[in-house]
Amino acid sequence: MKKMKKHTKNSFLNYGIIILFFIIFQTLVSTKHISNSLQGQLIPICVYIVMALSLNLVVGISGELSLGHAGFMSVGAFSGVIVSTALKHSVENGALRLLIAVIVGAIIASVAGVIIGIPVLRLRGDYLAIVTLAFGEIIKNFLNVLYVGVDANGIHFSLKDEASLGLDMATGTTIVNGPMGAVGITKISSFFSAILLVLVTLFIIQNMVYSRTGRAIKAIRDNRIAAEACGLNVTKYKLVAFVVSAALAGSAGALYALNYSTVVPKKFDFNTSILILVFVVLGGIGNLTGSIIAAALLTVLPELLRAFSDYRMLVYAIVLILVMLITNNEKARIFTTELKYRLKFKKKQIGNKEVSE
Amino acid sequence: MKKKLLALLLTGAMVLSLAACGADAGTADSAADATETQTETTETEETTEETAAAAETTDGAVTGTLKLGFIGPITGAAGQYGSLANYGAQIAVEELNALGNGLTIEYQPEDDVHDAETSVNAYNTLKDWNVQAIVGCVTTTPCIAVASEAYSDRVFMLTPSASSPKVTEDRDNVYQVCFSDPNQGSKSAEYISENNLATKVAVIYNNADAYSTGIYQTFVSEAENRGLEVVSTTTFTDDTTDFSVQVTDAKNAGAELVFLPIYYQPASLILSEMDKQGYEATVFGVDGMDGILGIEGFDTSLAEGVMLLTPFAADATDDATVSFVKKFNDKAGETPSQFAADAYDAVYTIVEALNAYAAKNGALDVTDLSAEELCDILISTISSDDFSVDGLTGAGMKWNASGEVNKSPKAVIIKDGVYVGM
Incomplete structure (x- = not known):
């Protein structure tokens, strides 16, 4: 086999990690060698990996700090739930319904991404961060007053209260009930579908990053003025990255919501957005493999710390700080690069791009 | 680099806020208590094993x-x-x-x-x-x-x-x-109409809260059945600290009773605002209102005459409650x-x-x-x-x-x- 390009190798490494993760845990689940606690977290882990990867597209590849990522997740979550509940009787197959829900979640979230992206991406740097934060809150508050029901006549919407939906008493069910969120969701998410979503996400992001569009996005990130001078349409390319990221977050949201019997708008607040940003920062901005590992570990960590009872989140915070300090330590970096160098017996590879960036 | 710094800063902020949540003053005791209970149970376990053996024969x-x-x-x-x-x-x-x-x-x-x-x-x-x-x-x-x-x-x-x-x-x-919430909402409406507390009612509820919204919905439907007139309905969210709009609306609508299906913290602010506006109406709450007298810095005289439906009152004088308290x-x-x-x-x-x-x-x-x-x-x-x-x-x-x-x-x-x- 000819020598692969470095990024192709990296791409396959990521697919490999996910597939290995799936094989190991699927075997553990089927042989019942896994604790209930960990088994219950497999789907959330996959969801957070997708969230981290998609945010990395905006923060790492496009270089814009977005603080409203959970907003897109909630759009996907609620539209996924609405679709899934509305189709309950017409589409009997759970897997097919999940697929439709995830796709619809992605589409609606990408529409939200376009609406938000057009005004927001005219801003730069910190201003953009603050505005995305505000939009995330707007989405949450909008969902707090959104009432959706379905009956024989179709889907009803209201922004006032449950009664004003005017549902037919006999056949109607309320799907989304304002701050009470969606209740009585039929759980149709599975570990397999979650892994598929991660692989699809990786496929989309990796192919996009190394495509013409991806190079344009990175050029804009590295030097906006030079890129503009080359004739690149800055707003267009930024919007592409932003919308793709929103769509992926939406699909993750749909998968997440359909894994629980209830979901509330409050879940997708500022804290969740920051949590995902932590995954990205900790894994290394622009580093997809890092995002995968950070998202998986940090999702499991609070549960592993249950032994500390009330001090759990305090210990979690300390661990976060330590990891941040160690990964950003100059000596630790030199040590790891040297280690890599020695392991590979290759020519000088010091100055690994992802680390030193 | 600047971005990284900002990201780090924000992460730090979150970490601190998480830590703040975890390190609540009272929780240290509870952790100690929890371990205490556990050790106690293991101790009693040993002793009860014998009694258990003895007890097995009893029917x-x-x-x-x-x-x-x-x-x-x-x-x-x-x-x-x-x-x-x-x-x-x-x-x-x-x-x-x-x-x-x-x-x-x-x-x-x-x-x-x-x-x-x-x-x-x-x-x-x-x-x-x-x-x-x-x-x-x-x-x-x-x-x-x-x-x-x-x-x-x-x-x-x-x-x-x-x-x-x-x-x-x-x-x-x-x-x-x-x-259950519907029970609370309908029982409140029932109580108000049966005791002729009012005919014109204002409701202020938290529309970002499942508990509050749930009670509101059943209260309104039951109020309708019982001929109570809901003249003013206003809402607020978790971050609201100024209730002048809601109280003014209720006052202008001429409500004789204000129904507050909410928790006690916002309720205390509403009571202060009503006092400030000189609006004298009966205030009726639900079990979330329980605890209003315990708020630090709250003038309890404002809560004078407030009615609430609750299953438990800590100052009851029966033996069980006294010993529990x-x-x-x-x-x-x-x-x-x-x-x-x-x-x-x-x-x-x-x-x-x-x-x-x-x-x-x-x-x-x-x-x-x-x-x-x-x-x-x-x-x-x-x-x-x-x-x-x-x-x-x-x-x-x-x-x-x-x-x-x-x-x-x-x-x-x-x-x-x-x-x-x-």
Whole structure:
């Protein structure tokens, strides 16, 4: 086999990690060698990996700090739930319904991404961060007053209260009930579908990053003025990255919501957005493999710390700080690069791009 | 680099806020208490083994070790409710273990920070611990998420305070100690109209809160049936601190009574605002209002004449309440709320149900019962007609098959700074 390009190798490494993760845990689940606690977290882990990867597209590849990522997740979550509940009787197959829900979640979230992206991406740097934060809150508050029901006549919407939906008493069910969120969701998410979503996400992001569009996005990130001078349409390319990221977050949201019997708008607040940003920062901005590992570990960590009872989140915070300090330590970096160098017996590879960036 | 710095800064901010949540002043005690309870249980376990052997011969006794789990927000934004409920349940467990009648309860609390995802994780952790029955969850949204898991696993759940009907709906294994929201809303409307408190009513509720919205919806529909006129309906959200708009609206509409289906913190602000505007109307609250007299820095004279429906009043003079309040004060250093009393009753209800079952079907050793077997026993006993419990939150509590409790609400009025029954 000819020598692969470095990024192709990296791409396959990521697919490999996910597939290995799936094989190991699927075997553990089927042989019942896994604790209930960990088994219950497999789907959330996959969801957070997708969230981290998609945010990395905006923060790492496009270089814009977005603080409203959970907003897109909630759009996907609620539209996924609405679709899934509305189709309950017409589409009997759970897997097919999940697929439709995830796709619809992605589409609606990408529409939200376009609406938000057009005004927001005219801003730069910190201003953009603050505005995305505000939009995330707007989405949450909008969902707090959104009432959706379905009956024989179709889907009803209201922004006032449950009664004003005017549902037919006999056949109607309320799907989304304002701050009470969606209740009585039929759980149709599975570990397999979650892994598929991660692989699809990786496929989309990796192919996009190394495509013409991806190079344009990175050029804009590295030097906006030079890129503009080359004739690149800055707003267009930024919007592409932003919308793709929103769509992926939406699909993750749909998968997440359909894994629980209830979901509330409050879940997708500022804290969740920051949590995902932590995954990205900790894994290394622009580093997809890092995002995968950070998202998986940090999702499991609070549960592993249950032994500390009330001090759990305090210990979690300390661990976060330590990891941040160690990964950003100059000596630790030199040590790891040297280690890599020695392991590979290759020519000088010091100055690994992802680390030193 | 600048971006990285900003990102780091924000991460740091979150870390600090998380740490702040975790390091709540009261929680240090609770952690110590939790370990204390656990060591106590192991100690009593040894001693009771002998008594258990002796007790086995007696008819209709419950023996063995029961693994009882608790799920609630012990830390985080709703930490107040969960930690109080946790203390309440702990007191009940300690009392029952001290009886030394052959039954030992191992108690394991798990924190869910009022989040559905974490709550399911907490539930799975309890499952790894081989839990046999669960007291919880304390708050509604996590409870719905956990209930559907427990339903498919056949684990019995008795929630102290998750009041939405959605918690018990379509699930035969989930029971409530508290009133359900529709009950509270309709009972309030019923009470107001039957006692001719008012005909023109204003409602101020939190439309970002499931509990508040749930009560509001049933109150309005029942008010309509009873000919009460809702002249003003205004809303607020969790971050609201200024209630002048809502109060002015109620005042201008000429409402004689303001119905507040909300928690006590915003209610105290509304009372201050009403006082500021010189608006004198009857204020009627629900169980979330319980605790308003305990707010630091709140002028309790403003709460004078406030009526509320609550199942538990900490200043009641019956022996059970007095002893509970005293024990609670020793343990937590504060007056118990309704949440604590509900959790206390929940633990007792489970044990009483086991006793009732044993009395009917002969001695019962719970140690080796699976959660599923115990679930069937508890369901058949609790929903049966001849089973009732006299608890702190009501005498003769009975449950219907759908899991809702039937007890009479107590309406109390605040007079001279204390709750007085009406």
